[in-house]
Amino acid sequence: MAENQAALDRRIAVHRDDNGVVTVTIDRPEKKNALTFDMWRALAEAILAYGGDTATRAIVLRGAGRDFSAGADIGEFSELRGDAATARRYEAANSAAFAAIRNAHVPTIAAISGICFGGGLGIAAACDIRIATEDALFCVPAARLGLAYPVDAMQDIVHSAGIQMACYLAYSTDRLGAVDAKRAGFLLETVGDLAQLEARAAEIAGNIARNAPLSVRASKAAIRAVLSREPADVEQALELGNLTFGSDDYREGREAFRQKRPPRFEGR
Template sequence: MAENQAALERRIAVARNDDGVVTITIDRPEKKNALTFDMWRALAAAVCAAGEDAATRAIVLRGAGRDFSAGADIGEFSELRADADTARRYEAANSAAFAAIRNAPVPTIAAISGICFGGGFGIAAACDIRIATEDALFCVPAARLGLAYPVDAMQDIVHSAGIQMARYLAYSTDRLGAREARQAGLLLEVVADLAALETRAGEIAGKIAQNAPLSVRASKAAIRAVLTNEPADRKRAEELGTLTFDSRDYGEGREAFRQKRPPRFEGR
């Protein structure tokens, strides 16, 4: 049954601080933050809205409570993902959420604890930066459920974990611990516990927020162009890079360097 807007806003909670860091929390801890069909759509909308806001400097994605996310709510599958036709509609909602995160113009940071399975892994893999607690577990359980993982989500896992690890996870459905995930390149850092995770995610987002927004956006576009090797992505990255040289922030950066003071960037 579809949830009303107020319920969805509680399940996909959005908070913003004064530095332009937006935190999006998947808030369904009683179900290990498994996402319903409506929550997938709300997540995509929340990320898109944050990215379209010129004041946003970075986006942090996290789960409420102990776990990041168990992925899609399997309880809905018998009705909403029962066959190929219904699966296509369901996976379109998944893909829209992954794409919103992947294509967000600002950096996205996944703060991961506990379970990060299936679609939850897809959300984390679509992010630019991932940090996790020591108890974090990663799994791609599609083969245990008898279904296929969407190509775009698999693309993110390959890019984030590497070809060999992506193959192993998808074929074996084995669980990967945080230390192994860091060795594979999936994680930037592993921290001790939830308190350290919140602190470190805030520190990373804060450092990003202090820098010139146009420069950061251009860098994200350039990295994407390298990963996709698509002419359109390369052109977009070049356009954003060119804009930085005509920006007020470029002048501010030079002046701050000359005066030996912290720069005050405005994103224009």
Template sequence: METEPLPVTTANGVATVVINRPARKNAITKAMWVELASHVNRLSSEPGVRVIVLRGAGQDFSAGADISEFDTLRGDADSARAYEATNSAAFAALRNCTIPVIAAIRGICFGGGLGLAAACDLRIATPDALFAVPAARLGLAYPQDAMGDIVWAAGPQMARYLTYTAGRINAQAALSAGFLLEIVEALHFDTRVGEIARTIAENAPLSVRASKAAIRSALSHDAGEIAFAQAAGDATFLSDDYAEGRAAFAGRRTPVFKGK
């Protein structure tokens, strides 16, 4: 029986998407790129979902795009552009997702896998995690939009090192570059990822969405994104959750937010 390549589970406001090809180190096929974008776009609009966790099955996050498909699906400039469009759609889905996305990284996080992680909001890894962008070893260019995610997430210096050398860095180097939020021992990794996800899910959804929009606009300096962030922030002051937050504070109780 064929396994589901991108299973999704949802519980208590947290949706988990798993890249599920452990025998191939979670290498991503073209069909999986398309499906991943579809999942993220759908989940971001579901009222009951407040945060997404993206992880790999088994011991690795993802080795990136499945190179075995390149001869047929990325063999010339036209097919390469078409293939790259599916990559970009997945990166964009994560980047533009209105709710936070956490990348839970074990083991290998290479190429397109690193691109996916870079497009997420928060990245947490185990000590054995390894990171690389091997495009220069394959003679191809990394997508411009995804490169922007890497520059934002790891800084321009580290982006240059990763792409120019195609070298690997360990979790500590990724943490030092700012790419990772935390390194957590494997024994406690799932617990820690779950704690962060649940904390986000329990907070006021409109406030979290407004913060994500504001951070994005602060980085992009785009007039449209600044206006969107301002509107999202203004909407929080008209929400039932704002009243609930004040009432809970005054009553010294835990607030229960409804996202409206």
């Protein structure tokens, strides 16, 4: 698949390497990667396009430059989020992006540096795995703006950081450092600087990409079923798990183990 030009034109840059690792970059560093309404829609489109492509094995989300994302561009709010009707439309675009990340068939990794506020934190919370530089800062400033945070995004924060931390972030609007975010379980790990962040994100994504895609997808579905407890999610997880038993990849995994060589998985 060629790069999504429409998304690229709207400050969402997408690149997939030869191993199937897709990097999605929020590319507006002059505004701390704050997302415009069009950028929210472009982000959802890019994740849907690449997350549903069988050639994709993992997705890394990052911000261009120093910051991950300052969230939604407040400069648009008077015009595009000025009353209940426009606010609902704007929130729908936010939720579509969060849902695309949350529901992607492949694992998603947030590589976070600098500011990760508001909708930016929502993007990170929707990912499966989060790593950050030691100077990263996290904040949910909705109450300082007089807004409510979307329910689905709050669900992601509760799942990723825990109930008490979600309450603290939402009620206080205080900034949380990377050390405390890791202690809360929101971050898998922290690294020293941007270069280390990029290297570690690439390492994690590369490790995932080398594994059997059907197995990884089944594991993601199983984790989702545990969190949601929805019968439909449980059923899907069972179906995806069953697909692995008769797959070529399962046969390849057994043969590679027998021959003491690295497996070559095709995703079928």
